[in-house]
Amino acid sequence: xxxMGEIRQSREERLKRGSTRRDRPLLIVxxxxxxxxxxxxxxxMLRGWARGYRIGVYQFVKSGxxxxxxxxxxxxxxxxxxxxxxxxxxxxxxxxxxxxDLAREGWEEVKRRLADETYDMLLLDEFTYPMKFGWVDxxxxxxxxxxRPGFQHVIITGRDAPxxxxxxxxxxxxxxxxxxxxxxxxxxxxxxxW
Numbered sequence: 001x002x003x004m005g006e007i008r009q010s011r012e013e014r015l016k017r018g019s020t021r022r023d024r025p026l027l028i029v030x031x032x033x034x035x036x037x038x039x040x041x042x043x044x045m046l047r048g049w050a051r052g053y054r055i056g057v058y059q060f061v062k063s064g065x066x067x068x069x070x071x072x073x074x075x076x077x078x079x080x081x082x083x084x085x086x087x088x089x090x091x092x093x094x095x096x097x098x099x100x101d102l103a104r105e106g107w108e109e110v111k112r113r114l115a116d117e118t119y120d121m122l123l124l125d126e127f128t129y130p131m132k133f134g135w136v137d138x139x140x141x142x143x144x145x146x147x148r149p150g151f152q153h154v155i156i157t158g159r160d161a162p163x164x165x166x167x168x169x170x171x172x173x174x175x176x177x178x179x180x181x182x183x184x185x186x187x188x189x190x191x192x193x194w
Contacts, residue, residue: 023151025148025150025151025152025153025154026153026154026170026171027145027146027153027154027156027168027169027170027171028041028044028153028154028155028156028169028170028171028172028173029128029155029156029157029161029165029166029169029171029172029173030155030156030157030172030173030175031128031157031158031159031160031161031166031172031173031174031175032159032173032174032175032176032177033159033175033176033177034175034176034177034178034180035175035177035180035193036175037157037158037159037173037175038070038125038126038157040173040175041123041125041155041157042070042123044121044123044153044155045057045074045080045121045123045155048120048121048153049077049079049080053119053120053121053153054079054118054119054120054121055074055079055080055081055119055120055121055122055123056080056081056082056083056110056113056118056119056121056122056123057070057071057074057080057081057082057083057122057123057125058083058085058106058109058110058122058123058124058125058127059082059083059084059085059125059126060085060103060106060124060125060126060127060129060130060158061125061126061129069190069191081119083106083109085102085103085105085106085109099135100130100133100135103129103130103133103135103136104130104135104136106130107130107136107141110122110124111144114144114145114148114149114152114154115149117149117150117152119152120151120152120153121152121153121154121155122152122153122154122155123155123157124154124155124156124157125157125158126157126158127156127157127158128156128157128158128159128160128161128162128165129158129159131161131162131165132158132159132160132162138162138164138165139164141165142164142165142167142168145168146168156169
């Protein structure tokens with residue numbers, strides 16, 4: 001049996017026996033106005049990949065036009081499914097209703113993947129924004145995540161995480177900005193911001 005098969009089998013066996021104090025699915029939220037929320041989440045994703053987790057990444061703002069460094073790395077690693085459920089930042093798109101539709105479609109897909117336990121880890125990047133804008137119902141999100149079946153870690157990123165989501169989460173980190181090159185008028189850089 002391959003090492004990945006042994007990792008997956010032992011995790012599945014632990015789940016059948018019941019979770020130990022180390023083995024329980026977590027809801028993780030990385031929020032705040034500082035840079036690094038997604039970066040930290042992608043680091044956790046890499047740890048999951050190294051442990052044989054089946055991983056799905058759903059980006060709720062970035063469109064297919066964005067050439068994201070983390071996605072390129074995931075493609076090189078393999079075994080990480082990547083979906084872009086957005087069409088850009090709200091201040092750059094022309095049709096916000098279309099953006100809302102994409103976010104709702106993305107959330108419906110995430111609910112299906114949670115229900116059928118497709119992934120061991122889902123990263124919902126910039127998912128706080130659809131909740132903040134009222135495009136998806138926060139109460140439904142919290143209820144769905146609280147009642148997800150099996151062993152599924154879920155990581156959510158974005159500014160202004162709703163209080164209900166923070167309350168439901170097992171691990172919440174707030175990233176605050178102390179200083180950023182953009183404050184001096186510098187634009188985001190490839191390899192740093194994306």
